Amino acid sequence: MTSKTKAVVRPRSAHLSLLFLLLLAPPCSAQEQDGGVALHGSFVRCVARLSPATADPSRLVHAPSAASYPSLLNATIQNLRFASARTPRPALLLTPATVAEARACVACCRRHGLTVRARSGGHDYEGLSYRSVLRPGADAGARSFAVVDVAALRDVRVDAARRVARVGPGATLGELYYAVARDSDGALGFPAGICPTVCVGGHLSGGGFGPMMRKHGLGADNVVDAEVVDAEGRLLDRAAMGEGLFWAIRGGGGGSFGVVISWTVRLVPVPRVVSAFTVRRLVHRGDRRQTQAAVRLLAKWQRVAHALPDDLFVKAAMEPELDGAGERHPLVTFKSLFLGNCSGMVAEMSAHLPELGVRASDCRDMSWIQSMLYFYGYTEAAEEVLLDRSLQPKDYYKVKLDYVTTPIQAAGLAGLLARVVEDRGGSIDVDPQGGAMGETPESATPYAHRRGYLYNVQYFVKWGGDANVSYEDAHLAWVRGVHRFMTPYASAKPRAAYVNFRDLDLGQNVEGETTYEAARAWGEMYFRGNFRRLAVVKAEVDPDQVFWSEQSIPPLLGVGEETGERHSPSGLLSDS
Numbered sequence: 340m341t342s343k344t345k346a347v348v349r350p351r352s353a354h355l356s357l358l359f360l361l362l363l364a365p366p367c368s369a370q371e372q373d374g375g376v377a378l379h380g381s382f383v384r385c386v387a388r389l390s391p392a393t394a395d396p397s398r399l400v401h402a403p404s405a406a407s408y409p410s411l412l413n414a415t416i417q418n419l420r421f422a423s424a425r426t427p428r429p430a431l432l433l434t435p436a437t438v439a440e441a442r443a444c445v446a447c448c449r450r451h452g453l454t455v456r457a458r459s460g461g462h463d464y465e466g467l468s469y470r471s472v473l474r475p476g477a478d479a480g481a482r483s484f485a486v487v488d489v490a491a492l493r494d495v496r497v498d499a500a501r502r503v504a505r506v507g508p509g510a511t512l513g514e515l516y517y518a519v520a521r522d523s524d525g526a527l528g529f530p531a532g533i534c535p536t537v538c539v540g541g542h543l544s545g546g547g548f549g550p551m552m553r554k555h556g557l558g559a560d561n562v563v564d565a566e567v568v569d570a571e572g573r574l575l576d577r578a579a580m581g582e583g584l585f586w587a588i589r590g591g592g593g594g595s596f597g598v599v600i601s602w603t604v605r606l607v608p609v610p611r612v613v614s615a616f617t618v619r620r621l622v623h624r625g626d627r628r629q630t631q632a633a634v635r636l637l638a639k640w641q642r643v644a645h646a647l648p649d650d651l652f653v654k655a656a657m658e659p660e661l662d663g664a665g666e667r668h669p670l671v672t673f674k675s676l677f678l679g680n681c682s683g684m685v686a687e688m689s690a691h692l693p694e695l696g697v698r699a700s701d702c703r704d705m706s707w708i709q710s711m712l713y714f715y716g717y718t719e720a721a722e723e724v725l726l727d728r729s730l731q732p733k734d735y736y737k738v739k740l741d742y743v744t745t746p747i748q749a750a751g752l753a754g755l756l757a758r759v760v761e762d763r764g765g766s767i768d769v770d771p772q773g774g775a776m777g778e779t780p781e782s783a784t785p786y787a788h789r790r791g792y793l794y795n796v797q798y799f800v801k802w803g804g805d806a807n808v809s810y811e812d813a814h815l816a817w818v819r820g821v822h823r824f825m826t827p828y829a830s831a832k833p834r835a836a837y838v839n840f841r842d843l844d845l846g847q848n849v850e851g852e853t854t855y856e857a858a859r860a861w862g863e864m865y866f867r868g869n870f871r872r873l874a875v876v877k878a879e880v881d882p883d884q885v886f887w888s889e890q891s892i893p894p895l896l897g898v899g900e901e902t903g904e905r906h907s908p909s910g911l912l913s914d915s
Contacts, residue, residue, distance in 0.1 A: 393437075499524075553651075553776060644773075833863050
């Protein structure tokens, strides 16, 4: 390790000043801790002491009794299942607008015995960035928690000459893409997801896959530096945090190790002209010939899509299509991004998947930034649409995900076509991996589903404004049933999952009883063997679990002492 890594155990003067202020602050009295109003007042005073440049600390500390609390909390709740009054809510909602305020918020949470959940865009599929499953005070062992909402930390600074960008966690992918394309005159891009309203903070924390992953890997694979506020309120960059923590935050899932307040990402060159196509095949329900033809096409696609040239990404999706009589039929859609023009795209498809019959009339040339809009469904929109943070409508939904290591047999493909029409809000997306995803070592980042993982399969169900609980149960039963049906075709030992598609059906922590051994059941589904290293990092940086949720990484304590494993020169096992 370099000498810079040793800064992990020697906090910088800025760290010392905050800790010094924290030590000077008088302890909270029992009277201050009694009730939400007292907590609010005590917390405001704590922030004022630790962030003296904040003129009005009360503007960033919101208690449930405050008029500002409901609107601020609900502003970025994307899954309306968790916007109910029944959902356990944070004791405080904190909205820092500066790095100093974010540090003060975390330090004051620790001092007041609050656990911390960080929220950037609210797209966590299980809502764990802003809600609890347990009700603090009512369920044994459940601590009160605060949400540190970093939506205001959304600056994007692009250095096109160095091919890097520094981006705040509250910036959306759309804002990042727009800035990169504008400031590089269309010469650079960034490999991440297709939903422009997803914020960078959570997306990169879990990995971040998208249509350029076969060429350039995950978004997290292209992070070169970061700044994180740790459990003590210290601000650490890569050199100060050490390689263990830097490794963990790039795919280990948000909400376990600290609050990332900036990412520095490597930008990638993109051609001036890229191309895309969308080809649809409608399968009339009950038509045996059409069903068999669709199964043959999907079978051929899944044999080649993960092995295509790295410049070519071709995904498949299934959803129900209504006919004039209101009957649902399976619609299979193939959508592609090619880092080249249409003539090259058509030539590649003719060589590798002629059965799809892609013609020049199916393909469109465009810029890379336009392709991001295209993949999201905006084929004619201006690029400025990417700056609309409300572009994605809020909905009631549930999502599950599988990985496939061998091609799905014909019976499995036919079963998916039959099941996708059973729920009017259901859909199934299949994204190919391969390319750079298979060439990156499993241990390079916490995202372990690399070589040998051919596809990820995403099962979605949404039900609009239909909030009736009985209907919700039916929709949930559908998505869980499809996931259950896929058991013989999905990866196994363990059955792999993706932390950015968080799923509490896999298992969860119980506060007061959160242990590494208990969490392995779901943790190794997300991270395979990397889960152990994540737990070692957790023990080093947050053994008291200030950052806790139902699926936060638990600490694995005493590893070096018990096993005799060697530490790195920094003194941290996770750096070795």
